[in-house]
Amino acid sequence: MSDRKPATAVLLAAGLGTRMKSSLPKAQHPLAGRPMLQHLIESCSAVFDRIIVVVGPGMEALEKAARPHTVVVQAERLGTAHAAMQAAGLFGEGDVAVLYADNPLITQSTLERLLATRRTTGTGLALLAMRPADPARYGRLVTRPDGEGGETVDRIVEWADASPEQRSIGLCNAGVLCAEARRFAGWLAQVRNENANHEYYLTDVVALAASEGAQVRYVEAPEEELRGINSRAELAEAEAVIQRRLRLRAMANGATLVAPETVFFSADTILGRDVTVHPNVVFGPGVTVGDGTEIRAFSHLEGAFIGERAMIGPFARLRPGTQVDAAAHVGNFVELKGTHLGAGAKANHLAYLGDATIGARSNVGAGTITCNYDGVSKHRTIIGEDVFVGSNSTLVAPLSLGDRAFVAAGSSITSSVPADGLAFGRARQETRADRAIELRARIRKEKR
Known part of the structure; x- marks a missing residue:
């Protein structure tokens, strides 16, 4: 001893x-x-x-x-x-x-x-x-x-x-x-x-x-x-040193960095094996990425857990409290905050999903948003498994969509939808024959 x-x-x-x-x-x-x-x-x-x-x-x-x-x-x-x-x-x-x-x-x-x-x-x-x-x-x-x-x-x-x-x-x-x-x-x-x-x-x-x-x-x-740090310039030099160390550590542990000099880590970033990180990705504090996941270019992640074989980005933003399960997809210009995206679920285009739970294999269409804030409090949206949410849908929380529910594109949904339910929440379309000719003529006249 x-x-x-x-x-x-x-x-x-x-x-x-x-x-x-x-x-x-x-x-x-x-x-x-x-x-x-x-x-x-x-x-x-x-x-x-x-x-x-x-x-x-x-x-x-x-x-x-x-x-x-x-x-x-x-x-x-x-x-x-x-x-x-x-x-x-x-x-x-x-x-x-x-x-x-x-x-x-x-x-x-x-x-x-x-x-x-x-x-x-x-x-x-x-x-x-x-x-x-x-x-x-x-x-x-x-x-x-x-x-x-x-x-x-x-x-x-x-x-x-x-x-x-x-x-x-x-x-x-x-x-x-x-x-x-x-x-x-x-x-x-x-x-x-x-x-x-x-x-x-x-x-x-x-x-x-x-x-x-x-x-x-x-x-x-x-x-x-x-070296000591006594100025903002020296702080930037020290940041460069630490980033080089973190990049080397990530690659030594089995991650692929396509353009290492463009990837920025936090000291606590955890990457699994066979993770691929494309150029210009930023990891804020509190990010864990599972094996085999791909992080595409220009994505920003903070306070997020990402499971195995997921696909993130390009141009995705994952904010604190986000969990993305195995094989889920978060696509271009999709932002998640305080959201749990279930295994195999997809939000591939132009969406904001805040304070939401989205079940396995559900699909969230382009332009969909969860309206989670009423000006005073935050509310949660619960989406079950195998749900289809059509493009350009607005989900006004608090709200739940049951398993296998279907929301028609362009809908504004304010009430919960039961399992296997079909929800429309949009105005009825009117079509008037030949009125486009009259409208164009009026517009040209007013422009003169």
């Missing part, structure tokens, strides 16, 4: 993200349909035993996004070391890593390497580093040989304070630190705010650890994974 003590991840999420020019906290901005904070939580949950999230005052929505993990509030924004100190009383006795919520692309494997490096004999403090194509204003890692064929980090020099020689260093700080809880808390307590901004900086922990003789080692990872 292992006697290893629990490891804790502290996620700093109190930043306002001034450069985002938004009323949302930075960590609440969405990537692939969920707040960026939740992406980092997902990676950390696979590696660490506990997660603590540090937020700023008035960030109730972000606190909700952090649930069920522990949340502490940094009442005053006095710097990153100060933010980490707010969680120091919860560090416990194992290893602690401090991460930034605006670094949501860090993978599980990188965090595992970080923790393994910290637990290597003699490593007092481990950190993440990268070699960006453009080091720009990143802090540089000043290192020296450790006598064992590797390197130890002496300090991090911020770009503004670096000499020309130090600015030429390609190895840059990614901001993530990991150490034994007691030592980490001690170093945090020693950080001072003797700088131009009078803030307590987490990076000062590196020099403090080195000054005490602690072995400081770094774990290098790709820039794509460690």
Whole structure:
């Protein structure tokens, strides 16, 4: 039985993200349909035993996004070391890593390497580093040989304070630190705010650890994974990274993406095997697609469950609460909301079906709508099995059509129809011989 003590991840999420020019906290901005904070939580949950999230005052929505993990509030924004100190009383006795919520692309494997490096004999403090194509204003890692064929980090020099020689260093700080809880808390307590901004900086922990003789080692990872998000442009770049990952995952799991670069997923999208997704399809949050289903071009799906061997689109819209059963068809310019389309049922053209239950093998004709809203409340339409609804029909809810009912094209149906019933709900047609000649003559005369 292992006697290893629990490891804790502290996620700093109190930043306002001034450069985002938004009323949302930075960590609440969405990537692939969920707040960026939740992406980092997902990676950390696979590696660490506990997660603590540090937020700023008035960030109730972000606190909700952090649930069920522990949340502490940094009442005053006095710097990153100060933010980490707010969680120091919860560090416990194992290893602690401090991460930034605006670094949501860090993978599980990188965090595992970080923790393994910290637990290597003699490593007092481990950190993440990268070699960006453009080091720009990143802090540089000043290192020296450790006598064992590797390197130890002496300090991090911020770009503004670096000499020309130090600015030429390609190895840059990614901001993530990991150490034994007691030592980490001690170093945090020693950080001072003797700088131009009078803030307590987490990076000062590196020099403090080195000054005490602690072995400081770094774990290098790709820039794509460690980049921070501080602007809308960087948010878009991060979205592109996550979408590439999600597309590769979908294809590795057995889905065909005809034009992968045009398909956009949410982080929780689930595709079965032998699913085919055509170009320009968007998956919002909460979509599951069964094996063998085909999603045709220009469709938008959100909060929907789709069974096996179904056909969706092109140009279909599935809104939250929709369930499409096996072998059902949802065709071009058909919108479903809160609707259950039974096995083998079809709505192939130009329809709105809201708050409806449609039985197996029923056919809904082009131009059909369920009138589900009366201006105050939503009402449900229940359509049985093997029902035929003719084109351009209006079904005024609440309403039910029994099994095998038949609704004539162009009908406005306001009363329920029994099983095997035939319903007409349209005005009687009148035809007047030769009146078209008279009508055209009058129109031409009025046009002069």
